[in-house]
Amino acid sequence: MGAMAHTSALVRALNGDRPEVAPVWFMRQAGRSLPEYRELRVGTRMLDACLTPDLAAEITLQPVRRHGVDAGIFFSDIVVPLRLAGVEVEIEPGRGPVFAAPIRTADDVARLTAIDPAEVAAAAEPIREAVRLTVAELGETPLIGFAGAPFTLAAYLVEGGPSKEHLRARAMMHADPDSWHRLAGWLAQVSRAFLGAQIDAGVQAVQLFDSWAGSLAPAAFRAFIAPHSTAAVTDLPVPVIHFGVGTGPFLADMRLGGVASAVGVDWRLPLDEAAAIVGPDVTLQGNIDPALVGAPWPVLEAHVRDVLRRGRAARAHIVNLGHGVPPETDPAVLTRIVELVHADGE
Ligand code: 1CP
Numbered sequence: 001m002g003a004m005a006h007t008s009a010l011v012r013a014l015n016g017d018r019p020e021v022a023p024v025w026f027m028r029q030a031g032r033s034l035p036e037y038r039e040l041r042v043g044t045r046m047l048d049a050c051l052t053p054d055l056a057a058e059i060t061l062q063p064v065r066r067h068g069v070d071a072g073i074f075f076s077d078i079v080v081p082l083r084l085a086g087v088e089v090e091i092e093p094g095r096g097p098v099f100a101a102p103i104r105t106a107d108d109v110a111r112l113t114a115i116d117p118a119e120v121a122a123a124a125e126p127i128r129e130a131v132r133l134t135v136a137e138l139g140e141t142p143l144i145g146f147a148g149a150p151f152t153l154a155a156y157l158v159e160g161g162p163s164k165e166h167l168r169a170r171a172m173m174h175a176d177p178d179s180w181h182r183l184a185g186w187l188a189q190v191s192r193a194f195l196g197a198q199i200d201a202g203v204q205a206v207q208l209f210d211s212w213a214g215s216l217a218p219a220a221f222r223a224f225i226a227p228h229s230t231a232a233v234t235d236l237p238v239p240v241i242h243f244g245v246g247t248g249p250f251l252a253d254m255r256l257g258g259v260a261s262a263v264g265v266d267w268r269l270p271l272d273e274a275a276a277i278v279g280p281d282v283t284l285q286g287n288i289d290p291a292l293v294g295a296p297w298p299v300l301e302a303h304v305r306d307v308l309r310r311g312r313a314a315r316a317h318i319v320n321l322g323h324g325v326p327p328e329t330d331p332a333v334l335t336r337i338v339e340l341v342h343a344d345g346e
Pocket of ligand 1: 026027028031041046075077078079091097152162209324
């Protein structure tokens with residue numbers, strides 16, 4: 001079981017060894033569009049579900065059973081380690097993470113960062129248990145763990161909740177760089193502790209989600225973000241996928257100096273162009289346009305084939321959407337994409 005998992009198509013692709021058939025999984029495959037997920041979640045708040053090991057394990061397994069994807073993505077949320085650190089946060093249905101006290105001033109940052117990130121590792125037993133249960137059920141299919149990158153977490157913390165352009169976090173890095181670096185450095189340690197718990201319990205790869213990095217100017221990404229994201233994932237014993245939306249203007253920097261085994265690409269940049277930018281020593285992940293998942297099958301099929309063809313320009317290709325599965329997606333369409341990708345290499 002364990003030995004098979006290490007030679008999975010996903011891990012081979014991450015290591016740069018191109019499997020005959022490209023591995024495929026979907027960001028946000030757990031939850032969202034699955035009726036069996038909605039049924040399980042009735043009466044349980046999102047963060048309570050994340051901290052209930054058998055529930056988190058079952059939700060993680062549902063899309064793997066249904067679609068036959070080549071990896072599970074652990075059911076949790078980027079704000080879970082903050083909850084484990086004792087920060088007051090809830091996930092509001094239809095909205096997202098909301099914090100009782102936004103972190104806006106130097107004093108707010110000093111108070112928050114006084115919490116020892118080791119608290120997260122100490123409180124993460126439900127996460128370890130959920131990962132252990134999931135890995136045992138998955139058999140030879142690998143499980144991907146994840147964490148939020150410091151900027152995407154800060155975008156929620158500084159604003160106090162979801163926002164479109166993350167103006168307050170982007171202002172803080174320029175207006176008070178000392179507080180910014182203190183906050184981002186602390187968030188990197190918190191996310192690293194969350195990843196560590198998942199790795200201890202058996203995930204075979206991890207993804208760092210910097211979903212909102214595309215709101216940054218390239219120079220700001222380099223000066224204020226990249227060092228902290230790199231610290232979050234440096235020297236981990238499993239391969240790292242680094243994902244963001246709208247990162248075309250600084251895609252080469254998303255490699256984090258070679259620490260990332262794979263870079264996630266959204267739907268805006270064709271994979272052959274992305275490969276020319278990142279070079280021959282990194283794997284690409286992506287980049288089916290989530291908007292086309294609702295298109296007539298012949299349109300979607302032609303698009304998926306184009307993504308597969310352009311993906312051959314990369315050293316290896318992990319097929320995924322360019323961002324998460326849209327909530328209204330017909331799950332049967334996802335299954336059909338998996339079948340198409342798997343048939344492509346034969
Ligand atoms: O496949 C999966 O769904 C795996 C579990 C998962 C992951 C990887 C969840 C469950 N959240 C995440 C990561 C996450 N959370 C990201 C990065 C991925 C991405 O860009 O899509 C982000 C930005 C969040 C923050 C968040 N949590 C939002 C977005 C809010 C906004 O700013 O627009 C939302 C809506 C949540 C809640 C959430 N997380 C996960 C689920 C299933 C839900 C919906 C809550 C519910 O069902 O009540």
